[in-house]
Amino acid sequence: MSADQPDRTPLARSFFDRPSRLVAPELLGRILVCTLPEGAVELRLTEVEAYEGPDDPASHAYRGRTPRNAVMFGDPGHVYVYFTYGMHYCMNLVTGPGRDASAVLLRAGEVVSGVELAQSRRSNSRRSADLASGPARLTLALGVDRSRDGADACAPSGSPFRVLAGSPPPPERIAAGPRTGIAQAMDRPLRFWLRDDPTVSPYRRHTPRTRS
DNA sequence: AACCGGATCGTCT
């Protein structure tokens, strides 16, 4: 492969069949393709978070299997989509080992193809770097909602999703820190991002909510 | 750059 032509090889399912804390940093720089009837959008992943299944108090799998999180308990390489805050969708890739209920939340990326389509789904965005700079912005730019829950990102065909090898960054560009917006397990550095990348979402500390 | 409130509802207790 040439320098200006990134590797288009799909990632094998075995890539995902490992602990999420190992898969997560290795997803940085890789390409997520989402092909829907309106067209395709390609994303270069720049920020992710690992969730470690039933042993992780911040994971949706922490309290066991429910109708919502059932996909997390299935095979690695599938997509887990959930709805939150009454209006947003967030997207994960299920990892292993085995049916471990672990996953990687996709938090941000750079739209490298299908910019116009992504823009049309994100009418308010000003900078193009903000098209997918946040987990809910990312799903909006891709056109992902709950109907995509369970889709196989490793299937040769029949799925809107595919993860390509892309161009892995040099290790020194990968940064790690506590996950965003959660109150539990702050001591685990399971958020990974590309240092100095303009598409990485700003870190937000968890803030308890009050009501009237 | 940091902080605030409002929007809005599926999911689990």
Place this chain on the structure above:
DNA sequence: GACGATCCGGTTG
């Protein structure tokens, strides 16, 4: 019935 793996637009420093 309470809360959230959030975003946006506004205000303040």
